[in-house]
Amino acid sequence: MKKFIDRQNSALIGLLGGVLVLATMAMASHQDLLGLFNLPGLVMVLGGTLAATLVSRPMKDVITALRALRALLRDENPEVTGEIGHLLNIAHWYRDGNLRAAEQAIEQVRNPLLRAGAQLVLDREPIQDIVKLLQWRIAGARTRDLNNAQILRTMAMFGPAFGMLGTLFGLIQMLASLGASGLSEIGAMMSFALITTLYGLLLANMVFKPLAMKMEQRVEHQTMLMNFVIEGILLLHDRRHPTVIKEALTTYMQQHHTVAPDAIVKAA
Numbered sequence: 001m002k003k004f005i006d007r008q009n010s011a012l013i014g015l016l017g018g019v020l021v022l023a024t025m026a027m028a029s030h031q032d033l034l035g036l037f038n039l040p041g042l043v044m045v046l047g048g049t050l051a052a053t054l055v056s057r058p059m060k061d062v063i064t065a066l067r068a069l070r071a072l073l074r075d076e077n078p079e080v081t082g083e084i085g086h087l088l089n090i091a092h093w094y095r096d097g098n099l100r101a102a103e104q105a106i107e108q109v110r111n112p113l114l115r116a117g118a119q120l121v122l123d124r125e126p127i128q129d130i131v132k133l134l135q136w137r138i139a140g141a142r143t144r145d146l147n148n149a150q151i152l153r154t155m156a157m158f159g160p161a162f163g164m165l166g167t168l169f170g171l172i173q174m175l176a177s178l179g180a181s182g183l184s185e186i187g188a189m190m191s192f193a194l195i196t197t198l199y200g201l202l203l204a205n206m207v208f209k210p211l212a213m214k215m216e217q218r219v220e221h222q223t224m225l226m227n228f229v230i231e232g233i234l235l236l237h238d239r240r241h242p243t244v245i246k247e248a249l250t251t252y253m254q255q256h257h258t259v260a261p262d263a264i265v266k267a268a
Contacts, residue, residue, distance in 0.1 A: 014206075015206070015207070038192060041166045041192075041195050041196035044162060044166045044169075045166060045196055045199040045200050045203060046203070048158070049155050049158040049162055050155075052158045052161075053154055053155050057151055057154065061147060061151060062151055068148045083109055083111045084232075084249065086105055086106075086108050086114075087245070089242075090105045090118050090236060091239075091241075091242045091245055094121070094122065094236060094239065095240075095242075099122060102118075102122055103122065111229065113137055113226055113229045116137070117232075117233035117236075118233065118236060120233075121236050127237050130233065130237065131230065131233075134226075135230070137226075138223060138226045138227070141226070142219060142223055145215065145218070145219040145222065146216065148215060149212045149213075149215040149216045149219065150212075152208050152209070152215065153209065153212045155203075155204075156208035156212060159199075159200045159201075160204050162200055163197040163198070164200065165196075166195075166196025167196050167197045168193075169193070170189060170190070170192055170194070171190075171193050173193075174189040174193065228252055228253070231248065231249065231252055232245065235248055235249075
């Protein structure tokens with residue numbers, strides 16, 4: 001069980017826990033679990049939510065936001081500690097004036113921001129231009145990711161509304177058949193109608209809104225790590241000793257609580 005929890009993330013565990021709570025409530029009330037499944041109502045809530053979101057947002061942005069949901073189902077925060085060793089290696093060769101070895105070290109860097117910044121330093125670009133370019137990249141990535149989170153919040157807003165819409169359709173059908181239906185049939189239609197409201201509330205408060213909050217939290221974490229990269233690039237440009245760079249980055253991590261400080265020691 002512990003290995004399973006270590007491999008998964010809180011989002012997936014939370015979703016499974018929500019399903020378990022719903023199933024427990026249904027069994028405690030002696031409700032048939034299949035009675036909670038209403039395919040037309042689910043299609044109305046999901047389809048209506050998606051349609052309204054497409055009206056308010058460009059289709060390309062909505063597709064991008066939905067694709068980003070896969071990354072939220074695993075605790076895979078942006079990893080920068082593995083690039084620290086490469087940064088210190090580049091700093092070592094750059095400080096010694098061996099640009100060829102520094103270029104080869106840059107080729108091993110996977111972080112695009114760190115790779116671009118280190119390459120600009122080796123190309124002897126002005127530090128003001130380097131910082132401005134990296135900040136533009138950070139701003140672009142932050143805007144894109146926050147836009148994805150806002151789309152999820154939009155879907156969380158539309159979900160309950162279409163749940164109520166499904167309930168209204170069910171009530172209209174129930175009222176239209178009052179004269180020809182018995183109490184048992186009316187109760188069944190009423191239960192059927194209210195399920196769409198349940199779907200809307202569950203999707204909004206257990207799926208879309210929590211995932212939007214998690215995405216916003218991840219954006220803040222990414223921004224801290226990208227600013228961490230800029231600090232390293234500034235120290236690289238000043239030809240600081242790798243030991244000084246390691247100590248400075250360790251202090252940065254301690255102040256911002258981004259990555260465990262001993263990660264630098266292991267990566268160096």
